[in-house]
Amino acid sequence: MNELSLIAAIRKWSTPKTAAPGVVKGIGDDCAIIRPRANEDLLFTTDFVIEDVHFTRATQTGIDTGWKALARGLSDIAAMGGDARYALVSLALAPWCCHNYVRDLYQGFNKLAGLHCVQIIGGDVSKTEKLSIDVIVIGSTPRGKALRRDGAKPGDVIYVSGALGRAAAKGYKDRPIPRLELGRKLRGKATSCMDLSDGLAMDLHRLAVESGVAAELDGPLPSAPKATLEHALFGGEDYELLCTLPPGRRAPRELTRVGLIVEGKPGRVTLAGESLQPRGWDPLA
Amino acid sequence: MNELSLIAAIRKWSTPKTAAPGVVKGIGDDCAIIRPRANEDLLFTTDFVIEDVHFTRATQTGIDTGWKALARGLSDIAAMGGDARYALVSLALAPWCCHNYVRDLYQGFNKLAGLHCVQIIGGDVSKTEKLSIDVIVIGSTPRGKALRRDGAKPGDVIYVSGALGRAAAKGYKDRPIPRLELGRKLRGKATSCMDLSDGLAMDLHRLAVESGVAAELDGPLPSAPKATLEHALFGGEDYELLCTLPPGRRAPRELTRVGLIVEGKPGRVTLAGESLQPRGWDPLA
Incomplete structure (x- = not known):
């Protein structure tokens, strides 16, 4: 060659x-x-x-x-x-x-x-x-309609698409399906959005930093079959969407509610009241 | 980190x-x-x-x-x-x-x-x-003003900027200067243009293939100090511009005439009548 x-x-x-x-x-x-x-x-x-x-x-x-x-x-x-x-x-x-x-x-x-x-x-x-x-x-x-990480406000509801920890539970061997259709559906609706590439704990931390807010995970997490809580929180490569919608806004059916945006130290994420470390899949680790 | x-x-x-x-x-x-x-x-x-x-x-x-x-x-x-x-x-x-x-x-x-x-x-x-x-x-x-490789026509004059073989003669250790100002000056004037990244022989071959023409190098090549003919023809990373202008069109002073576009097998390049192989710096070699 x-x-x-x-x-x-x-x-x-x-x-x-x-x-x-x-x-x-x-x-x-x-x-x-x-x-x-x-x-x-x-x-x-x-x-x-x-x-x-x-x-x-x-x-x-x-x-x-x-x-x-x-x-x-x-x-x-x-x-x-x-x-x-x-x-x-x-x-x-x-x-x-x-x-x-x-x-x-x-x-x-x-x-x-x-x-x-x-x-x-x-x-x-x-x-x-x-x-x-x-x-x-x-x-x-x-023009002007791109969803960004920096628009989440206290009171907004946090959602994820699909099932978390899927890639980790499968040993990162599946072919990920990018959520392009869902992303377009969220245009003009979501106050913030990003994809889950490094795990919910890390990515929600990033979204909260950019928006200058804190986040509380309170709902049961929609975990993938065979995925542990570790997989769901810290497993990378799920390529699902993480987004926030204003309170009272009806969410598309692909989304599951997982928590709330609150005032607090920017980037702080809690699960059932306990602080979550911003760790996850790190390409430099 | x-x-x-x-x-x-x-x-x-x-x-x-x-x-x-x-x-x-x-x-x-x-x-x-x-x-x-x-x-x-x-x-x-x-x-x-x-x-x-x-x-x-x-x-x-x-x-x-x-x-x-x-x-x-x-x-x-x-x-x-x-x-x-x-x-x-x-x-x-x-x-x-x-x-x-x-x-x-x-x-x-x-x-x-x-x-x-x-x-x-x-x-x-x-x-x-x-x-x-x-x-x-x-x-x-x-809009529509980008210079391309595929517009050279028989009769066009071939030019290069600067001195060839400079990087090869210096052991590829210099900081290349991209010719952005010259490129803009050639807009609306040159019939084709590309940069010299892999050497004149290889890059002129590519330009001639895209334009469906052959090329004759006939002038003395403007070689860099200490550059051999091998450096000037086959040395990469000069990042000078190679372009063609219609016959009779005055060239910017940064350019030196090196040959003519002719009819012939697309991509064929000759130097003083002898065929030149399309070889040069190959990132896969």
Whole structure:
């Protein structure tokens, strides 16, 4: 594999049957070119998936890994209430990565991208010791409508989607489903929103810090089958949504109430009255 | 160093004195939010800088490495005739990377970003064996005005900026200067443009492939001091601009004529009548 032949193959694997709206130029130039629509804001997120940190070759196929790498970014777009639009993929290949493995990665990207009309418009290729994939996702929302972490107010009700601790209980081997539809539904309704990538305890702490509030978990947590309380609070990679709604606002049926935003030390999170440490999945630990 | 404390430090290092135009939300949420202006196209590029592939700890400081990592992306924006606007930085830290080294990287990013009013609006942090930095740069041009690789026509004159083989002759240790001002000057004038990242022979081949033309190098090449012909043709990382202008069009003074676009097998490049192989710096070699 040299750079020219790999890029030619990637270009073939990345070309959709029909180009996504707004793509002036995809792969094949120094930059991709996008033409924004009137009255939209653009969202940008980037996430690494690294061998032996986020996955191991022994337990995940290339397709699984490609899926997960894109899912992380799509989940960030979901958390802002956005539509996912475009992606760039940077690959630093390990010595063991053969042509067919890279093809499998792109199959994984494409399976998930196809479900959400996301087009891969660029990227970079290089080499290193451990396979490293950095996926950049670009999304959009109507102007001023992005959901943020910093809008929660005392009295707001805290909700989560789905079941917590699912990924941890399954040994982080599943293919996460980004909650894009739910995120869009929360636009104009939720006062704050983020995705659960590092566990409820850590992520709720972050949301509370950004909003300058404290949080009380009081309800029973909607735990996944076989998930322990440890999994539900501190397990990462669930890619569910964590959000707050004003008191009295009816929540979409995908959400379960888990607590209340209160006044207090910004970032303090309690469970049944006891302080929770902001620990969880830490990519640097 | 844990993720929370590192991100807090990065946020401090990345906060500019005044926010760049269009930044609705920078670091601190699931995504950065950008508000596009009317009548602009947006440009996206992403480039890895990886330990022992693009640099070594022994010969480059953290400041040098940060500078180079951002310079690669800015050079891609220059190649499209764009203004550089925003950057996202993904860091996968090696075990040896201490807090002060990461601070030095951000000093390097900031030194160069400050020269071009680029704001760092997001990123990701993780860990791996060898330090890996993926920098995403977002730029803009007036609508429809981006310079591309695919517009060269037979009869066009081929130019390069600056001196070739500079980085190779210096052992790839200098701080590259992205040619953003020259790129903007070429808007509406050049029929094609790209940056020289992998060497003239490889990059001119790529431009000729995209444009469906052949290229003849005939002039003396403007080589850097101490650069051999091998350096000038096949040395990477010069980050100068390669472009074509219609016959008779006056070239900006930064450019030197090196050849002509001709009809022929797409991608074929000759030097004084002899075929040149499309080889050069290959990040997969």
